[in-house]
Amino acid sequence: MAGSFGLGGLDIMLSRWVMDETQDINLLDKRLEQRFRTLLDSLSQASTASIPAACNDRAEMVAAYRFFDNEKVRFENVLEPHIESTYRRIKAHKTVLLVQDTTELDLTRPHSEVEGAGSLHNGNRCGALLHLLHAFTTDGTPLGTVSAEAWTRESRSDQPALKRGSSEKRVQIKNRPFHDKETFRWLTTAQHCADVKSHVPKTQLVMLADRESDITEVIDFCRSQADFDWIIRSDGGRIVNKDDKTDPSIAVRESLRNTATLFTRELEIRERHAWGSATVKHRPGKADRRDRAVSVSVHFDTVTLNDPRVGKREGVTLNAVLVRETKPTNQDEPIEWLLLTSLPIGSQDQVELVIEYYLLRWMIELFFKVLKSGCKIESRRFEHIDRFLPALALYLIVAWRSLYVCRMSRAHSEKSCKHLYTDAEWQSVWQVINRTSPPKKPPTLLEMTKLIAQLGGYVNRKNAGPPGPQTVWLGLQAMHLIATCWLTFGPGATKTCV
Template sequence: MGDALATESKHWVAEEFAEMDLGDARLNKRARVVVEAFAAKPTANIPIACDGSTDMTAAYRFLDNDAVTWEGIMAPHWERTVLRMNAHPVVLCLQDTTELDFNGQKVRGLGPLNYEARRGIYVHPSYAVTPQREPLGVCDAWMWAREERDANGVRGGQKERARWSEGYERVAEMAARVPSSRLVYVADREGDMLGLMQRAKALGTPADWLVRAKHNRCLPDGDKLWERTCAGEPLGQIVFTMPSRHGIKERKVRQELWAASIELHAGKPGAVTVTCVIAREIDAPKGTKPVEWRLLTNRAAPTLDDVIELIDWYRARWDIEMFFNVLKNGCKVESMQLGSIEGIERALALYMVVAWRIAHLMRLGRTCPKLDASLFFSPDEIHGAYLLTNTKQPVDRMPTLNEVLRLVARLGGFIGRKSDGEPGVETIWLGLQEVRVSAATIAALRER
């Protein structure tokens, strides 16, 4: 991690987008200015985030420029993400889809969502994290709007299921660029497709895959997949803390674990050997639905430790949900007032990098609390955090990352009692906005 952290800078935007190449130096500069504005005020709309009407007009002109592609905007971040991946022996490439609802807005190119009357787009990123849950960045993405159904009720356009297999293919291609790391493609139930597993086998499985099982498949001898896996005694147990989510309080979970190597058969491409893992909660609190996960993977898991490792990797999938939370509720991307889906895609490319950065700060504040805060914040931002919280800044040393992050989070509503633990992404993104306004004020006063 030391080598990767050495590349961090308080001027992170300039560093993250150093290799920006949109075909025009002025566009490159404008892209950096826009993302700096988005990062400084992640909860603000575009007019408020921009520094005056001139910058606002320039930002809208940039986002409406057909010569700029969202892929071109994200390309330097993708490259930086690959560099960070190279520093870790195992990298989990989390895949999932979220919908962005722009219903009621006059945006050209939107499509139906889960109901035909709801209008918006879909975003499907590949989000790279370490097994220790350090976010490394977005390493791939799809964005699309569904086509309307025709008179016969048939929807044209691309087959959306293909994004899961194609997602694995992109991870497999990336594996050649990170030879020192083992990449693991991780997906929820929608990724449970034999076609994906067969494609991985045909490619020689350059990257591992781990998906949550959706189908209790029939086996050749008449058994069912899940029943066969649980036929014997459990290998052992795992205990972990399930974080609070969707209004459900944090609680301890104890699961019994089973694993079995099984051949799945499907047509001409042939059989695929998989490991099926089942983790079933025991002694769940009364009135609570027991937590049960059924996982499929190409990896062998002959021991309890191997199975626990797979469970831990799957639990890391929650980090992409956190990423979506920052993107939608922190950066408020569904409130963007842009005229076309292409403009929305360009803005989303920038906001995805901002959302990663906020999640990255939160995780490093927990796992590497004693890092020098100046690696991530400018002197004015650090000074502003201490001023706004009326806290005395140390004069004999540089504050640590955790110290400054907790001050930032206090400005976002974090109370900081012993029972509160470490701050989450929501209080950090709210506090960052206050700190950066304070830093801008300090700089303006200095210039005067």
Template sequence: MPHSPVDEMPGCSHTRAFARAASLSKRNDHLSTLPGYFASATTCRLWISGPTTTVGRSARTGSDPKAAGSRRVSVAEMRHWRSRRSRPSGRRTRATSVHSVHHSPLSSLRPISPRRWLSIDRILVFPGICRGSRSLRAAMLASRQETREWAHEEFGHAQLGDARRTVRLVRMAAEAARHPGGTVLEVFRCHAEQQGTHDFLANPHIRESDILDAMAVATAGRCEGQPFIFVVVDGTSLRLTDRKYAKDFGAVGSTTLGARGLKVVHAYAVSPDGVPLGILDQQWWNRVPQKKRNDCHLRVVAAKETRHWLRTIEASKERLVASTTRVWFQLDREGDRYATLKTLHSTGQWFTVRSTYGSRFIQHGRRKKRLTDVLARTRVRGIHRLFVRPRDDRAGRTATLRIRTTAVVLDMLERPTGEQYALPVNVVDVHETGTTPRGEEPIHWRLLTNHPIDTDEDVALVLHGYSQRWRIEDLHRTWKSGACRVEDTQLRSTQSVVKWAMIMAATAARIERIKLLARTDPSRPASIEFGPHEIAATLLMKQKYKKRSEVISNSMPEIGQFTTWLAELGGYTGKSSGGPPGSVTIKRGLDFILPIAAALAALDEQRKKR
């Protein structure tokens, strides 16, 4: 039965090689539970090859252990070779051609691995009967090709001042996509990769804005060809561990609780079909710890956190200025502010904002009236049915909404400066009737928009656009507490946390895109988002763990069905889980099938070399 290679370590010293081999065997012990593809990772083969060696470096040779002159080398002979190494580095030492195949647990090899052994050509650590050397690394990378292509598309054009930094960023993003996690140690399992990641995050010459620019350019590229794009703007906070108040974080949440972390505003691009396209902009800041203030109406915009929302709106527009795609901003009630509405209107793009202040004044001829009074006297335009997604305090349902629409001119006043502004908007007021579950408040949205509302299709599009605002809530869940768990990070500086959080935000957007593609266009082939080895591994495991009544075909599955299978391998139980597959179960399924995909890629590569 063929088995999978674990790793290849060319030209490293015996001490480091055996230590890494022991680490690999401990890490991959769980692979032996997959019948037919892996043997125990604690039994390895050590090949020593090469008629000549160079002290301090390794000679490139590829001798066959079965060639003439090969012989088995005992432990005593290995110690004898150690005693013969006494010449200075750089001089060539003649040695007899040696090919050793030594079967022994790693625990017995490590005590006899002194530092001064004769340097060897290469060490291969792998279970079972796999042979070969040069093809192993390429085979292991084959299953990672899909995530690397995404990482290169997302960050490959980043301008970080040095091409090596860009390569490191792409590698970090690819590994984060393969193994999402909150901490660096969860994502990167190799010590060298962990150290390289920490050095990258702590490097003051790598600016957060350069990483953000790369993400935004990739997102803008995905927006090309769309008639318009929903850009959802919303804020959130990262609650980070800082029990001793020794890190340079700010205050988040309630002032009395003393929580620490960072604040951020996202601009999230979503297609008209509701499929996430990526991050367009982020604005980060530390909130100064202080008691709650009641003088918001007396402070100018420059002294408020509203300024971060304005920068996000303006930056999002600028990033899409070269595109012919029109932007449609979607904001919740935090956007119902003088400065925010004025900035949205000045962009020349569409916007929809949920109103907070129903008692605000509107211009009605020579008199001023309250917005709520005008809407109460407006006739009902019609009834609209809209699917409302479930959440913690609301049951999912198809809500029946009574719609009123009107056009008004808002009479807005900025109190600190005394500036007045007349803003013409259309108002779409929806109120749920007859479908509200017992114990819940009926849905009531008062939406301010500059999109036309001349036809029923226009009104339905306004409601559809605002319903896509929940995509950013899904992103925050996946990013903060779901598959990526960025709040678990133990990084100690704001600079490092922001860089790490940006990479994980791009990863979370990719996870959400896969999830939504499976829901909105389930008939497309799974190959649009998954590689051949990932598909083969999922089919293999699904056939093994299928229900008795299920029939699993070997043909190319549709992405909707494939995502369901992937989630089922991650613990999804169908309707009893409360809805369609989510990001958490999809991530668990990916964690389960990726090692199997790596094994299949290695076996496929070996067959090609024979």
């Protein structure tokens, strides 16, 4: 059931999920809070459209831009009610994965400049960066954001930038205090995992992070925590601690390669499209990647790593799993993952679980794809970064909802679609696609998602795979228009004389 409230003499109907998601909103102004709900509802129904196109009229468009320009509206308090709702969803699960990652938001404009935007990689583009901690179930269903930080770098100065990878650049980075580095966010986000645990004490939390988080301070903190488990992909450069310092150094990766193969298995590697400049796309681990099946060998051991910090003699002992592609091709970057973890690895089943959890780290890349392609966040036109950031927070909620609907149909395919859709939504879509009156019993979530995806271009033929997020988010926009017409002109519409 939808909720409603009065605004300017109008009775505005809101989607049920919007009312649920914003129950903890606190902008210290009731009209602002009402406007927030209206905006969230409107933009979620037309996620790819521009803000003027998503609004019902000029007055609503003006109100939207005034909302983002209001000094009471900030990135943090726009996102806060969603975070509280995410905690409630996490509580319903025994184990939840907390995935952290960073992405660039390219706001470069050919004929204008976003005031306050900072430089991005190599300094030839401008925009903002976003570091996210997002919760997923163990079947890949997104539960929502629990921590987010958006920031801008200092704009490019007149002095030529030091070349990436040069000795001067390495010295500059090394001499910078850790808390002043962007990588410090990997530590603060890991620390936030402990805070999440205080809200969901009965749920096991497992933090997942990619190679950028392979930082000694991050691993030190994670090892000191009993509140959550963790899996960090190592960059492979770590050295095994030696009892005899005269022995030659050996990398952890090489040490694990020398162990016996525990087992082999097939992995489904997901497609990845690199975001950003051509330089970024050709960095290791950032290039485009196609969907493919690979055969991998799996090695594991409990290892003691050398602590690279000056004066540290004791090693760091933890569990490590090495996943290697057995038959790499010249066409694709070979798969070789060195996973450091707090999870037990005493049996094949336990090692398999580590790998299965890490495979779900890909879901945050899919989330960023929905944010950038499905919500067009980089195309939003704002003159100042301070107006863009509250809009970013709002679209983080829209992106979550789009991906949530898509993944729910896979994880809970046999549930009734009434868990997510109103009668007007499923009945109108059924009639448009099937050209028959809707049945008394609502279709399942999977059936409904396929119907919606067909509105977005999905071809529902025999042996076709499940719909992807793109056809679903396009179909959802069409569904909202169809449902509005159904309520206005359909069987249950109030008959009026004209």
